[in-house]
Amino acid sequence: DQQVKQNSPSLSVQEGRISILNCDYTNSMFDYFLWYKKYPAEGPTFLISISSIKDKNEDGRFTVFLNKSAKHLSLHIVPSQPGDSAVYFCAASAGETSGSRLTFGEGTQLTVNP
């Protein structure tokens, strides 16, 4: 039962353009969502998060949008840079009752071409 899904295994964009990574979830108990970036042979690095009471959170070049009714979130990176090339994981948490464990999507490999 895949509660968090990232349907695009890969995405390729040109430097300077927008990268949009998508994530869908099924569990209505999820109340906090996070994006992590992962380089090979390293641990996931926290990027940006959003609470379910918001629909947008912005941090520099990164913006996360949450559509609760559609159970969908997306990460926008503008402008994209070659250093952004990595695997991006969407994760969700159902709060303290579940120990705030994270449920991860399968990841999307982003490649930003110079």
Next chain:
Amino acid sequence: DSGVTQTPKHLITATGQRVTLRCSPRSGDLSVYWYQQSLDQGLQFLIQYYNGEERAKGNILERFSAQQFPDLHSELNLSSLELGDSALYFCASRQGPGDNEQFFGPGTRLTVL
């Protein structure tokens, strides 16, 4: 650098053996989480400790166990190892209730031959 450390970085062992993976959380963080990343399963939650006590369990095998010590470091013990246990094992920490972001260590790559 997330501030979370894990040792060893790589571990190669044989089937049937037992290994211990170690994690030191960020300074001040009371919660420690263990995750497994395998090729076919993605990143899966195993177990969580908070201030020395087990708080939540995921799909952790009975052959696996963990503990968190008074100095807050944690160990994940894997026994009767099978080929399918080969994976990356990540530790993450967070400060505690009300703090939602988890910070991950670099991981331990376990290879069971």
